[in-house]
Amino acid sequence: MKSRFTPLVKIKKSAMQRSEQFMQRANVNLNSASTALELSYGSLKNVDSPQKGSMSEMLASRALLASQREVINHNKGWVAFAKNQVIQAKTQLKTDMIEYEKFQYLELQEIKAELKKISVKEAKDLDEIALITYTGKKR
Numbered sequence: 001m002k003s004r005f006t007p008l009v010k011i012k013k014s015a016m017q018r019s020e021q022f023m024q025r026a027n028v029n030l031n032s033a034s035t036a037l038e039l040s041y042g043s044l045k046n047v048d049s050p051q052k053g054s055m056s057e058m059l060a061s062r063a064l065l066a067s068q069r070e071v072i073n074h075n076k077g078w079v080a081f082a083k084n085q086v087i088q089a090k091t092q093l094k095t096d097m098i099e100y101e102k103f104q105y106l107e108l109q110e111i112k113a114e115l116k117k118i119s120v121k122e123a124k125d126l127d128e129i130a131l132i133t134y135t136g137k138k139r
Helices: 006-046 055-138
Strands: none
Touching (some): 006 055
């Protein structure tokens, strides 16, 4: 049964589904960022510093360490950004779910009211039919 809230419920449901999809993408992004950060820490541990050799080897090793630290800092920023996106997605999803539930409730209440009107009308019609048949039998 349709009510005046049915189109709004459909719109709110699609908004909620979009928010759910955004939330899933944000979680995937956060997992990717966390994995990248862990890998960059692992790469930093695997960089060996030369104990002896030429100065150019020492400078190259130092540049490699500096580069790896920059990668780690970049990945930390990515993790922070991804966490912020997850928080925003949760907030938006919660808001959309509340809106959807609200309009779904209003639709249900209107449908109940309409069904009650129909049942009252049917009861009146049945009473009228019973009255007509009763008076028809008396004649």
